[in-house]
Amino acid sequence: MQQTISFVLDDKIQTLAFNEQLSPTTTVLNYLRNSPVHKGVKEGCAEGDCGACTVAIGELGADGKLHYHAIDSCLVFLPMLNGKQLITVENLMQRGGGEEILHPVQKEMVECNGSQCGYCTPGIVMSIFSLYKTENNPTKEIIEDSLTGNLCRCTGYKPIIEAAAKACVNNGVDFFTKNEKHIIGLLTQIKKDSQSVDIETKKQKYFQPKTKAEALELRDKKPNSILISGATDVALRVTKRHDLLEEIIDLSHIEELKKCTRTDYVIKFGAGMSLEEVKKVSKNELPALNEALTVFGSKQIRTLATFGGNLGSGSPIGDTLPVLMAYNADIKLQSVNEERIVNMNNYVLSYRVTARKPNELITKVIIPKPVAGTIVKFYKVSKRKDLDISTVSAGFSLLIEKNKVSAITLAYGGMAAITKRVAKAEAFLMGNEWTRENVEQAMELIAGDFTPISDARSGAEFRSVAAKNLLLKFWNETHH
């Protein structure tokens, strides 16, 4: 066990111990802003919505190479950086011979007039930087996707998108490339010595196990501790509600939970996989899941957020829940002495209450590959396309055989205290023809299954109409 964490910043290993002055739930944003030389990183919201706090993370992959990702530093607790490289906007510029040499991304942002008030700019530069390191000649779609997490109120984005297109043309080569060997050396050195982390201050305890077995042991002993995986949900308790989190188990450093395996019939996702990774893996075989993740948060959020975390909250507006119901997925729950499978349909019991016992962890999400001919779709109604929480969401699946509906799942999020299927409408459509008349009758049955609420996102009436119309949309996209 070690009490400190180490990461690379400014080309050096930084080792931090935690105490009264430095809480383990200090966000990376606040840590950086407290330093005199990293004030480029900005706070615009402290909740993952604006991207002004974007930094890049360099991670040593199994391939021995460095992989760069943009993340929102306002949502990351310091210990989560353990073993990684942290890159800020200041690191992109080089100083040499009394001159300041801009990174190609920065240079294009200057030349395309990508900044006006400049407050969003450091975050935007960091998002484009991680794009620069991962994509060459990206399409407009890819550029826009990598900027979904960055708000700019001044420019209207056009010059920023243009700057990204002009900058990302060098196959990712820059002075970071030259320095990579050195950084890999430092990260390897941290890794070599690293153990599970056990931090204790006067007010807080923070554990970061390295193996699943350790995590299960810990959880068994401390069933009331707070679990974090990507922390994109939990961090808000600190940044918004100013809660003191007394005991935390951080699952972000368990490699076993990040693996994806497959058989001919199922794909098994580790609960610790980032949703960005899940999005990539699901692209061809599970297009509805891929679609759900395309409109999920922003790239920065998806890079941090995990499958386990989305299911862990059991929120009725969690976007993966309806689509997992449509795929008839299973969840694997594990404790020290037991492992069991719970079907998605039996997983959420009531508002944010799930079938998971306190000493269990979600370790896998198992999705059967749909039977040939099955159509699965995901729909999300929200005030804007990207970085928004669902007002209503839906995961539908449909199999038509001999002109009749032979299997159907209609699951809705945002309509009740839990993600819920519409039993009456499903029963009505089963065995019937997939015609507009039948679908319109089923639409009327949906109303009976829900009494939606009115809240800041929409009124109850809008929700009811939207839920019905999503079914019509599904029909419109699937009938022949």
Next chain:
Amino acid sequence: MNIPHDSAHKHVSGQSVYIDDIQVNSQLLIGRIVYSKCAHGKIKTLDLEAAKKLQGVHAVLCYKDIPGANQMGPVIHDEPCLAADEVICVGQAIVLIAAETEEIAIAAEKLIRIEYEEQEAILNLRTAIAKNSLLAPARTMKRGDADAALKKAKHILKGELETGAQEHWYLETQSCLCVPGEQQEITAYSSTQHPSETQAIIAEVLGVGKNEIVVETRRMGGGFGGKETQGNWAAAWSALLCNATKRPVKIRLFRDDDQIITGKRHPYLIQYEVGFDDVGKISALKFEQHADGGCATDLSLAILERAMLHADSSYFIANMEVIGKAYKTNLPSNTAFRGFGGPQGMAGMESVIDRIARFLKKDAVDVRKINFYGIDKDNITHYGQEVELNRLDTMYEQLMKSSDYRSRRKAVDEFNSKNEFYKKRISFNACKIWYIVYYVVFKSGRCFGKYL
């Protein structure tokens, strides 16, 4: 090649210094605002004692501790700096705290006890209209005799348009750092769009000469009107705390607090009655514009006038009457926002044109065209200004051609008739940006239409 922004190099490398980035010595205190949770009511209890005693707290101030005037209204003095015995909106500042850290300031806030005697609150424009809760007497602009012309008109339509509020969401929230100087002097590093007014307000609140106060605005992380007058608030509050503690004090609002405390774009309800002939030529038009000013005057009247001055958009209407009313409600005082009332005024007019087009089953483009201001005649606005250098017709011709409007309109109509669920739209709107009378010094009197 673009001419780069003067600060671009610093922006992209993280070297530009905003208020929260300024390096201050270890004496720095963090300021926090305790604001009303009640939209309208009397303050029954205000107990600050426990907060004052908390270790690390250096000042807890209420209205009684203001050495100068308890006032920060920029034009009309109807905006207390800190609520005295009454609160008039959720978000109104009541108490200021200066503490050594943010955590201590938050802990101190939790120790403050405020109790209200709730009173009836006006929370939307329609209630305000029903109660005739005016901020100032109605304003009228007219030319010709709209009532008489309406009687003669072939067709008459009545209707209304409601436009909503809008949050500025400047990326840098309201911020100010005040540093004490000699005796009463204070230097305020403020994210304000109006430094000289910020200086005046700080001086008034402290009861000192303006010469004692220096306001420095190096740069701003966005304002969009939201820091035109309301940037003064964080400045006045941090100056009070700085004056009370004689230490540097910084206020940087959390995003949530900023959104709760500050005003938005003015919501409008615009009612109209329009008379026109078979081709859509308007002969008479009456507008009544109702604006939700929020709980104080702020810039509502200037914004209202600008909305009234833009009620014609780009069209000559022989008989026109515009009545403007701004209402007092129990929402944070609505304020300047890009366009300053112009967008609301024009939206009213453009929606009238669309109504006429729909009624006559014509393309709105043609209705717009026949109502444009003329070159040698029909070129005087409803407030008597001559429209000079009018290029409306030329721009219309050019844009119709370059956008290939007619054939695209045809394609859109065809698509819509064939598709039940998916619809397309194309539109061609006039827009006037007129630098006019509300500040005489800004008067330039040029009209330029811009077509989108």
